[in-house]
Amino acid sequence: MNLLFLVLAAFLLYTIYKIVLEVLAQREHLTDDTIRALMHGKLRKHEEPYRRALIHLGTCKKCQERLHAYNEDEEVKIQQKLIDDLRDQSED
Numbered sequence: 001m002n003l004l005f006l007v008l009a010a011f012l013l014y015t016i017y018k019i020v021l022e023v024l025a026q027r028e029h030l031t032d033d034t035i036r037a038l039m040h041g042k043l044r045k046h047e048e049p050y051r052r053a054l055i056h057l058g059t060c061k062k063c064q065e066r067l068h069a070y071n072e073d074e075e076v077k078i079q080q081k082l083i084d085d086l087r088d089q090s091e092d
């Protein structure tokens with residue numbers, strides 16, 4: 001009983017620790033390099049930096065605006081792909 005409790009408590013603490021790290025990482029604004037890499041498809045889908053960038057973009061108007069500003073001279077289809085990915089992401 002005590003052991004079970006300890007294991008559960010340890011697991012819970014570990015989970016909270018992971019969530020806190022994740023939240024802190026997502027609060028950071030995207031760098032210009034990240035935005036450029038995103039727009040040119042250089043970040044791989046399903047990998048951590050891409051996922052994190054998408055989550056951040058989903059909640060940060062400032063970075064969305066930077067993305068749009070960067071994108072003004074780029075092809076529309078690049079942006080469309082990103083919007084599709086953002087939509088997929090929020091449907092998970």
Ligand SMILES: [Zn+2]
Binds near residue numbers: 028029030056061063
């Ligand atoms: Zn941001």
